[in-house]
Amino acid sequence: MKPSLQLKLTQHLALTPQLQQSIRLLQLSTLELEHELESFLSANPLLERDEEYSLPEANLRESGVEQAAEQSQTDERADSSLAGDDSWLGEDGGYAGSSGSSGSFDDDDDSDYQDVQAATVSLREHLLAQLGLMTLSSRDSVLVRCLIEALDDDGYLTQSLDELADSMPPELEIEPEELQIALNHLQHLDPTGVGARSPVECLALQLEALPVDPTRTLALEIVRQHLELLAHHDFPRLKKHTGCDDDELRAAHLLICSLNPRPGAQYASSDTRYVTPDVVVRKVRGQWAVNVNSDAFPRIRINSLYAQILSRQRGSGLASQLQEARWLIRNVQQRFDTILRVAQAIVERQRQFLDHGEVAMRPLVLREIADTLGLHESTISRVTTQKYMATPRGIYELKYFFGSHVSTDAGGACSATAIRALIKQMISAEEPTKPLSDSQISEVLGQQGIVVARRTIAKYREALNIPPVNLRKSL
Incomplete structure (x- = not known):
């Protein structure tokens, strides 16, 4: 073939650095966003924390959520009798994990402090403290201590006495019979049942x-x-x-x-994880209002001193970092704007759930929200993953409000979440001596116009960690 020159005109989509950053920030959880911002703050001297300003209401108005900002002001002025019970919302920005949870703390009451102190004591420390009060020989005390070290987190001795004897130094000449005596001493300690092998x-x-x-x-x-x-x-x-x-x-x-x-x-030490919701839902004057949680919104700004210096010195090496700082602040605001818009669309469609609970959850798919807001379905998926909404009924991941549906006799659809709630209600109200089988539950739902196969009932029941009918039967 003879070499030749050809001219082609093509189009392709290129993601700018700013758009790439916007997509990345959108898919991060609140905790991940905080870690990401820490790295930006340490790398860019033009960025700094601002602990004194509140949620940038003006910026949210520019993003098309003026109504939400005005609703926030209305919410503050609303009468408590109209706003409903806000006991689930803590004064320090903390949120209860379940609905209706509230409590008061008396500064003079030491009971809570004592509970916390007791919970910090490990099983090993608890047993060794009791061992120190026993009048045992030094050899027996050492053997009991060895058995305590061999316990698992549930208090069980998972190794046999022969295996423990073989694992100890030969010069000690420890026999399994000696370990059996030590085990008897251990099994008399508190909590009762510790040191068991099965x-x-x-x-x-x-x-x-x-x-x-x-x-x-x-x-x-x-x-x-x-x-x-x-x-x-x-x-x-x-x-x-x-x-x-x-x-x-x-x-x-x-x-x-x-x-x-x-x-x-x-x-055992518990790994407690706290969730900071991105948005908060309250009922104000009979309407559900959604607002950005100010505790989740990062408080960052451009350092005013550096910004003034750069305005007087064109071509400075910090000009690119100033642009990056502006991009970051703008993208963070856009992230919360998008989350707020999606949350408002979800609340608009799931008002019955907020009023009546899981049994009133309606079917919802990502495409429905995407079409309403003019966004791509992948964007809705990013927004609803690891983003949380605080409601009077509890804290839920935004993805919780989406789910599959089951057809009804009337030609409509019923949410899988609502069906699981109905199954849970029926099982909780059943007679212990005559529990409902999966087939009977399917028939009851069929009488209500909800067509669900027996195997689907079994799948939903297992998802709820409810045992089968034979294990629920009692005398």
Whole structure:
């Protein structure tokens, strides 16, 4: 072929650095955004924290949310009787994780402080403190300490005594019999059941610590010999093997259910994670209003001193950083503007949920919100992921309000969330002696015009962590 020159005219979409940053900030959670801003603050001397200014209402108006800003002012002036109960909203910007949670704290009350102090004590520290009060020989004390170190977080001894004896230095010449004696000392410590090597032994230790009576004796027999039958709620075979009647078995069952199969779990350190909602929903004068949470909005600004210097010195090396700082502030404001617009559209469509709960949740898909706001569906997906809304009913991820739907006899659709709420209501109201099967639940929903297959009911029930009908049956 003969070489030649050709001229082609093509088009392609190029993402500017500013647009790339805007997309990145949009998909970050509040915590991730805070970490991202920290890196910008450390790298760009023109950016600084501003702890004195409030939410930039003027900027939000420019973004087309003037109504939300005016609604915020109306909300502050609204009468408490019209605004509803705001006990779920803390004065310090904290939010309750569930609806209706409120409480007061007395500065002179030390009970809360004591609870916090007790919760910080580990299982190991709790057991060693008791060991120090026991009159044991130094060798026995060391062996008990070794067993304490071998416990897991639930208080169980997962290794056999032979394995523990083999793992210790040979020069100590420790026999398994010595460890058995040390284990007996350990199993007499608080909490009762600690040092057990199986759930059966753990429950048996707790029952043995109770006063002797017929119920305790029957419960001990069931735990040691028929615990599997009890776990499967096979009450006829239990009565056959133990020779007890319904009342005796019911009392023994209640006693066993009151025991703690994980005695060490109460001393385990809990990894508590707090969520800062991006938007707050309140009912004002009969209407649901959405506002940006000021505690989630980053307080950053351009350093005025550097900005004045740059205005007098053209061509300075900091000019590019000044432009980056302006981009960042503008993109952060645009991020919250987009989140607010999406949240308002969600609340507009899910007002029945806010008024009546999960049973009133309507079907909603990302495309519906995208078409309403003139945004791409991928943008709505980014906005609703790891962004949270504080409502009087609790704190929810924005993605929670979207879900699949099931057809109804009337030709409409019912949200999967509403169906799960109906299933939960029916099961909570069922007779313990005659629990509803998945087929019966499907029939009841069918009578209400909601067509749901039995296998779908089973899937929703398992998602709610509700056991099957045979495990819900009681005497």
